[in-house]
Amino acid sequence: MDIIKLRKALLAILTILVFTVSCYICITKLKNYNTKKSTYQVSNAINTNSNLNKTVSAKGNLVFKVKYSKSGDIQTENEESASKLAGKTKSEIESIYEKSGYNVDSFNSLQVVLIRNVDKYAPNKYVVGIKDGFIAIYKTDKNGNMFIEDSTRDVTDIKTSRLKQKDIELLTNGDKYFECDTLEDAKARLEDYE
Structure with a gap:
C-alpha cells in the first residue's frame, strides 16, 4: 500500500510541477508579446508622424489631374518634374496650388498628385x-x-x-450614365424616355 500512496504523491507533485512550469512559460511569452507590440506601436507612430514632415525630392514628379464632377471621370492633365518644389512639404505645396484650384490627392517624396474639380463632363464626349x-x-x-x-x-x-x-434633376445636374463615347450610344440613352 505504501507504493500506491507513493505513486499518488509523485503524480500529484508531477502535476503541480507541470502546471507551474506551464504558467511560467505562458506569463513570460505574454510579457514578451506585449513588449514587442508596444515597440511596434511606438515605431509605427513615429513613422506616421515622420510622414507629416516628408518633403519632395528634386527627382520627384508632379502629376496634375482633373476630376469632372458631372461624370466622375478623372484625367491626367500634365506631368512635370518637381525639382522647383524640392524640399517643400505637403502643406507648403497645398498652399502654392490651392490658388489654382488644386488639392493634394497623394503625396510622397517621389510623386505629388494634384487634383482639381470642375463641374463639367469629360472632354470629347x-x-x-x-x-x-x-x-x-x-x-x-x-x-x-x-x-x-x-x-x-x-x-x-x-x-x-x-x-x-428625379430624371430632370439627373439630366440637369449630370450623371455618368448620360455621358457616352459616341453619338449612337447617346441616342440609345434616349430610348429610356420615348
Whole structure:
C-alpha cells in the first residue's frame, strides 16, 4: 500500500510541477508579446508622424489631374518634374496650388498628385441633357464645355414636362450614365424616355 500512496504523491507533485512550469512559460511569452507590440506601436507612430514632415525630392514628379464632377471621370492633365518644389512639404505645396484650384490627392517624396474639380463632363464626349425644355444630345469640346452640334438632329421632341422630377434633376445636374463615347450610344440613352 505504501507504493500506491507513493505513486499518488509523485503524480500529484508531477502535476503541480507541470502546471507551474506551464504558467511560467505562458506569463513570460505574454510579457514578451506585449513588449514587442508596444515597440511596434511606438515605431509605427513615429513613422506616421515622420510622414507629416516628408518633403519632395528634386527627382520627384508632379502629376496634375482633373476630376469632372458631372461624370466622375478623372484625367491626367500634365506631368512635370518637381525639382522647383524640392524640399517643400505637403502643406507648403497645398498652399502654392490651392490658388489654382488644386488639392493634394497623394503625396510622397517621389510623386505629388494634384487634383482639381470642375463641374463639367469629360472632354470629347456626347451627353444627354436638357435644352429649352426638351431632351437633347450635347457634345463636349476639349475643355468639357457642352454645345449642340446639329440642332435639327440633336434636340429631340421629348418634353421634360413628361419626365419624373428625379430624371430632370439627373439630366440637369449630370450623371455618368448620360455621358457616352459616341453619338449612337447617346441616342440609345434616349430610348429610356420615348
